[in-house]
Amino acid sequence: MKYEKIGPVEVIIGENKSRVPFSTSVVIKGDEHSTIIDCGAGYMAFKHIKKEHNVKDIYLTHHHIDHMWGAHYFPEAKTYINHLDYKKISSLEEIAKSEAILALNKGVDWWNQDRKKLEQLTDIRINRSLQVSDVYEYNKSIHMSGQDVMMIHAPGHTEGFCCPYIINQGILFIGDIDLTSFGPYYSDRDSDIDSFIASAHQTLEVDASYFITSHQKGVVRKDEYKSQLLAYLDIIERREEKIKQHIKSGNKPVDLVGLEVFYYSYQMEKSLSLMKSEKVGIAKHLQRLIKHGEPLEEYYEEYIKSHHLNKEYLSNKIAPTLTSSSKSFI
Ligand SMILES: [Zn+2]
Numbered sequence: 001m002k003y004e005k006i007g008p009v010e011v012i013i014g015e016n017k018s019r020v021p022f023s024t025s026v027v028i029k030g031d032e033h034s035t036i037i038d039c040g041a042g043y044m045a046f047k048h049i050k051k052e053h054n055v056k057d058i059y060l061t062h063h064h065i066d067h068m069w070g071a072h073y074f075p076e077a078k079t080y081i082n083h084l085d086y087k088k089i090s091s092l093e094e095i096a097k098s099e100a101i102l103a104l105n106k107g108v109d110w111w112n113q114d115r116k117k118l119e120q121l122t123d124i125r126i127n128r129s130l131q132v133s134d135v136y137e138y139n140k141s142i143h144m145s146g147q148d149v150m151m152i153h154a155p156g157h158t159e160g161f162c163c164p165y166i167i168n169q170g171i172l173f174i175g176d177i178d179l180t181s182f183g184p185y186y187s188d189r190d191s192d193i194d195s196f197i198a199s200a201h202q203t204l205e206v207d208a209s210y211f212i213t214s215h216q217k218g219v220v221r222k223d224e225y226k227s228q229l230l231a232y233l234d235i236i237e238r239r240e241e242k243i244k245q246h247i248k249s250g251n252k253p254v255d256l257v258g259l260e261v262f263y264y265s266y267q268m269e270k271s272l273s274l275m276k277s278e279k280v281g282i283a284k285h286l287q288r289l290i291k292h293g294e295p296l297e298e299y300y301e302e303y304i305k306s307h308h309l310n311k312e313y314l315s316n317k318i319a320p321t322l323t324s325s326s327k328s329f330i
Helices: 043-052 065-073 083-090 092-098 107-122 193-203 222-248 253-259 265-270 272-291 297-306
Strands: 002-006 009-013 025-029 034-037 055-059 078-082 134-136 141-144 147-153 162-166 171-175 210-213 219-221
Touching: 009 043, 025 043, 025 162, 043 065, 055 141, 078 083, 083 092, 092 107, 107 272, 147 193, 193 222, 193 272, 210 222, 219 222, 222 253, 222 272, 253 272, 253 297, 265 272, 272 297
Parallel strands: 034 055, 055 078, 078 134, 171 210
Antiparallel strands: 002 009, 009 025, 025 034, 141 147, 147 162, 162 171, 210 219
C-alpha cells in the first residue's frame, strides 16, 4: 500500500494505482479521531486505517461506487454526502437514473451482470447503496479532525461532485478531475461538459500547493498542475473534433459509436457499462454542439433513435452549474 503524508493528512493510493473500482482516500488525523474523505482504496488500506486511526467521520465527494464502497467497512463512523447525492447514494433506482443506466434498453439487467463480473475480478463485495448519516453544505468551512475543510462544489463530472479543500494545509482534493490520459468522464445523466470545464478552471483559483487526484496520477504539485489540467481538458476538444469530422464527412449517426471516441471496441464488447458510457458521452457532445449553435438537432434525434436510447435519461433539463456561493471561497 502506497501513501504520502502532508502534515496531518495521509493520502492513501488505492489498489491497482487507484484504477476504478478503487480510488485514492484522504485521511485527516486529529488528536483524538480521524476523518476519511472518499472510501474506495481497498481492503489493505482499510486495514491500515483501522489500525492507525480512530475513524469518526467519512465524507464522500459524490455517489460513484469507487468513492463509496468502503464506507460499509466502517460502520462505527458517521457518513456524510452533499444534498444532491443524498437520495442517489441510498437508492438503486435513483443511481440507475442518475448514471443513465436507464437510457439503454435492459440497462438494469446488464448493470447487475457487470457488477457481478466486477466483484469476481476485483474480489470486492459491492453494496451499491449506503444509508448516510447526514448531508454537508458546499463552500462552507467544516471542522474535520482539527482541520477546516471546504467542500467546493464542482459540477460537471456529476451534478453533486465537489473538491474538498483542506485550507491550512494548502491541499485541494480534485478527485475525478483526475488528470488521467483517458480524459474527463461525463457520461452520467447529470454530467455536463461545459460545467466540467468551468469547475476545472475554478480549481486554478484555489490557493493550494498540493492537488490530489482520485485515480492513477496521485499527488500533483502546484508548479505542474496548470499545464497538466489544460492538457487534460484538451482531450475534450479532441473528442469533439473527432465527432465533428465524422459528421462533416457525411457519416451516419449510428456509426458514431464505431469511432471509439472514449473506449476501444474490444473494451466495450467486454463491458456494457463502457458501452453505455460511450453512447451517453457521444450524446453529451452532440448536446453541447447544439447548445453552441451547430444545427444538429435532427442528427441528434437520429442518433438516439438508431441506438434505441431513452432520451429522458440522457440529460437533466437544467445543466448543473456552480452554486452561487462557489466563487466566494477564493
Ligand atoms: Zn466519479
